[in-house]
Amino acid sequence: MRVALFVPCYIDQFYPQVAVASLELLEKLGCEVVVPKDQTCCGQPMANSGFASSTAGCDTNFSNNFEGFDYIVGPSGSCVLHLKEHHPSEKIRNSVYEICEFLTDVLNVSSLNASFPHRVGLHQSCHGQRGLRLSSMSERNEKPFSKLQDLLSLVDGVEVVMPTRVDECCGFGGTFCVTEEAVSVKMGQDRIREHDANGVEYIIGADTSCLMHLEGILRRQGSKVQVKHIVEILNHA
Known part of the structure; x- marks a missing residue:
């Protein structure tokens, strides 16, 4: 399977290790990965x-x-959702996938050669959850599911602990964190407080933008808790 890797600009600039992990993971799973340079x-x-x-x-x-690829895969739910809903090309809209969505719905991954013996807290970002349906929503009367948790269950040694409010926003919200800084920070602090109560070593998620927001708060608090994109865990051998 030939796959084009979409690397969002903030991942390229600030978290290139997420792009590298995405490339390596897709290749491990048998994909021929092309990274368009422009x-x-x-x-x-x-x-x-x-x-x-x-x-x-x-x-x-x-x-x-x-345009020439049947599958476009990116490690950012918010960017992928934007493309799915707003890109003028119908072919692009129908070809682009968030990477966890691609792993579960297209590749049907059932096993991984991965190990991460740590206690982690899972953050389910709003765009991925409510836009891409990567997990169920607590406000709906529906059977709970999480594609992220399904993938993490394939990783040896990892202990996943969910916060009490499993799908509450972290407060990032793109430009919201600039225009409503105080509200954004308070929401992020509330998220971190729940993960801290669970004694996690890492906070992980599928949207590095949300993790970047939480990481900034953690650093200002002097916390030892680290953040990682889920593909870094799935690719960790």
Whole structure:
């Protein structure tokens, strides 16, 4: 299977290890992975700030880099959801997958050569949960499920502990963390307080933007808790 790896701009700049882990994991699972060299931002920050007309250049560049692939896979739920809902190309909208969604729904992964003997707290980001349906929503009367937890169950030694409020927002919200800084920080502190109560060593999730927000609060608190993208765990041998 030939797969194009979409690397969101903030991962490229701040968390390149997430892109490397995504590449390695997909190759371990038998995919031929291509990383288009001229890819840039997907346009989500402009669109979410009310400047959708400013995304035309991003849309065109994304099409030029990814139009020829049947599968486009990226390690960011919010960026993938933006592309699924707003990219002008129907082929792009139907071809792009968040990486956990791709692993469970397309590759049907049932085993992994991975080990991570640590106690981790799982953060389920809003876009992935409510937009991509990576997990069930507590406000709905539905059978609980989590594609992230299903994948983590394949990793030897990892102990996953969920916070009391399993699907509450961390407060990042893109530009929300800038325009409503105090509210954003308080929401992040509340999330961290629940994970701290569970005695976790790591907070993990599928959206590095949320993890970046939580990591900033953890560092300011002098906490020893670390953050990792889920693909870093799934790829950890």
